[in-house]
Amino acid sequence: MNRPTRLEHDLLGERDVPADAYWGIHTLRALENYPITGKAIGSYPELVRALALVKQAAARANNQLGQLDASRHRAIEDACHEIAEGRLHNQFVVDVIQGGAGTSTNMNANEVIANLALEKLGWPKGHYKELHPINHVNMSQSTNDVYPTALKLAVVFAIQGLLEAMQTLREAFAAKAAEFADVLKIGRTQLQDAVPMTLGQEFSTYAVMMGEDIARLREAIALIQEINLGATAIGTGINTDIRYAKMATEFLSELSGVTLTPAENLIEATQDTGAFVQLSGVLKRIACKLSKICNDLRLLSSGPQAGFNEINLPERAAGSSIMPGKVNPIIPEVVNQIAYEVIGNDVTITLASEGGQLQLNAFEPIIGHSLFKSIEHLEAGCRTLAENCVRGITANRDLLAERVRTSAGLATALNPHIGYENSTWAAREALRSGRSVAELVLEKGLMDKEALERVLRPEVLTAPRRE
Template identity: 50%
Template sequence: MNSEKNIRMEHDLLGAREIPADALYGIQTLRGVENFSISKFKLSQYPLFINGLAYTKWAAAEANHQLGLLTDAQYEGIKAACQDILAGKYHDQFPVDMIQGGAGTSTNMNANEVIANIALKHMGFKPGDYEHCSSHDHVNRSQSTNDAYPTAIHMGMYASHLALVPHIKELIAAFRKKSEEFAHIVKMGRTQLEDAVPMTLGQTFSGFASILEAELLHLDQAAADFLEVNMGATAIGTGICSEPGYAEKCVKALAEITGWDITLAKDLVGVTSDTSCMIGYMSELKRIAVKMSKISNDLRLLASGPRCGLGEINLPARQPGSSIMPGKVNPVIPEVVSQVAFKIIGNELCVTMAGEAAQMELNAMEPVMAQCCFESVDLMANACDTLRTLCVDGITANEDNCRREVNRSIGIVTALNPYIGYEHSTEIAKKAMETGRGVVELVLEEGILTQEDLDTILDAKNMVRPVKLDIHPKC
């Protein structure tokens, strides 16, 4: 320790370096920070990933202690350190870039060094007194980055998944609420942006809820893959540097610590280079992102105008929309949600390409995969909350406009088709387009149906569901 400079000296394979005396990280973390000034995405920004590292190191310490490889003091110190981290302490001591070379070694060593130095504090020693609790020989005992790092990703991502699902469910509930509120409002449905047949505005919002709800099961299934881990694989899956029984004890401890149904992969060599769980989860997030953007596009179209567009709904006004056009208000919330969707779709492509880049017994591209996965979950949660609270909850309907557009639409002739036939319906539709007159007006003029018949056929409840009506046309 150099008290004058308030530093301590640490050394590794490449030599010695000065470390701030009170820093809980060590020399390999310092090298990682210096080598990988790549992005603004630092490990400290992803608390659930840090928690995943803490879970993993705690479970390893539990197994090593049971095997007699750690003293009681070392085990208790490491355990207490991991509990501190899980309580949200010391996250500022994880400064490494999420995107890094070395297959995650800098992240693994960052965790090892911080946990060792926190453990030393609990044991009554100063940071850097590694003879009492070493980042390598004790915190990293029986491990390699190649099993500890992916396991930590799995733990962090499963926790992220559990945190994400309520945000999606709350958005679904908001759409369901609007579907009930708008259940009585008849509007024109559209295909290829052209008038199609009548429906209710409630059915539109129910559709939004349903297509998102359908993804929850798929998302849960994809997340379940994270519960299979390769702890005990060490470097390439052979388990070198670990003792018999360590892998099973470690995974059992991990399950007990987290409360999750975690299992050990059957083939540790195969799984150590396989990143399919991240690819699968990102693929499912992409599906949700595509649907979120589709919904956002529909909301923008339904609210377009408000006077020269569809104008069927009103989105909450959130900010003035132009620096030059007074009175203009833009659909900024659906716009930002679509942009989030594009980012997640791009991240999914990055994860897929990085997954393909695995070579032999390891995938060195896991760091960028992890960054994309954790970022995408955060983006999705924020997008769901933003869309719900700043848009969906405040949507109102232009009921009179919806009804007016239905009445003057040529599309309602489709509702007459089962009763007057396709040929007569086509003739009425053609005449309505040529003359600008209404379908109902023409049908009455030609005496095809009575007003009573038309009122029955065009009743809202009869146009938005399958029905069998006792109608007898005069044609």
């Protein structure tokens, strides 16, 4: 109730700020203005790290250009380094969804860095005449180049975990494809029986899907690595040295370990959010494929007595509070729900990008929040799908073999040998009578046993044939 305070001021007046807070009056106003999600920007460590690195690169460039003295430069650099390493993330308290095109996020960063730097210089928090959040920490910068640059860098950081998780899942599917390479089954189109394939072939397609989307995601990252640092307010570079943009970008690449390039036209880059839309589209593509795979896993494991029952998913939890012994496909189900969320996030990002006006898009905070949610949840979904589901899948081999033996779908393989009409008769009669296609073909004398066995070999049924 009697928490000590310090007095700070801005263009709207004076306010008391908690004395021990590293943030200041601009952050205080944001806390009051944006009680939206209850999720602070500090909950995205990649974003806080990226903000600190942008400020560090800017300070280094300003010092090199003779704009920032050595003492303040060193204090700001040291503060940024500590924050990038994980210190004071709990002081980044502004809500992730905010008005002002990210200005409150930028101000929050400026204030925390300034007050930490002041401590290093031996001054109390809020003693801004010695080192100012805007005059010094924000020198040669605007929210409009700091925020999108930090957002892009943070996304590059975050995607590394998703790429690793997707690779783990790809490897899990590939391992199952090898394990099930000899398991013959009936493939399906439109949920109707089609022709034979192996369960290994079915699982190999999932590995290929993951591999393709890993490549697409890497391509999308390349677009994200073009930044507008040095653009300041609208891209004209007002209040900066002509050498600043290139120098700051080079320092940021060095500090982050990410190869970043300045946009050719900073005015265009400051208003254009197309790279975020492109990336979100790739994340949606990944989500759609993951959800389709999970639909397949749920179908293939359905039953066990009144469904497909071709594979068994690992039992992860009791499935019902009323039905004894029931176990549900909970891991594929949770990944389905992640996919639905990512698809919704893509709609949000699309609308936010389209909503930009003239020289700035004011809606990058919701773009960033939506991207981070999609990336985080897809990563978690891939990991739990690999670890808690795919690696433990088993095949019901005897059941699958019997279904192939009695399948009317075998008639398709006989088309080149007995003709379409005879094959159609064999398929329809097999369904009507419950007898096998092979039995009917032999009985009618359409093929001899040796020729029939040669045609119905697994390696012939599941691959193109050699004449």
